[in-house]
Amino acid sequence: MKKFLLGAGLGYVLGAKAGRGRYEQLVRTYRRVVDHPMVQGAAGVARAKIGEKLKR
Template identity: 80%
Template structure:
């Protein structure tokens, strides 16, 4: 989901600023998204969301 949001924002900003700016935005986004600290935080967030979803499913 975050990737799609980042790609969408990058596309809109890039299309207004030109292809070179779009490429720059996407390189920056990918560098941030691929950073180990960001990957770790995303994994923790996914686990927490999975726990919450699991709780709701069990309650039904």
């Protein structure tokens, strides 16, 4: 799901003709989401679970 969202966002940014202002808005939104404590916590849990699966 994360790869799909990243690809969709990247495709929009690269293909958009909305201009630099819209690009900057998207980048700010992305950074705000990625830096949010809940997202960071969920990413840590996901990394831990993947690590457990890979050790088996």
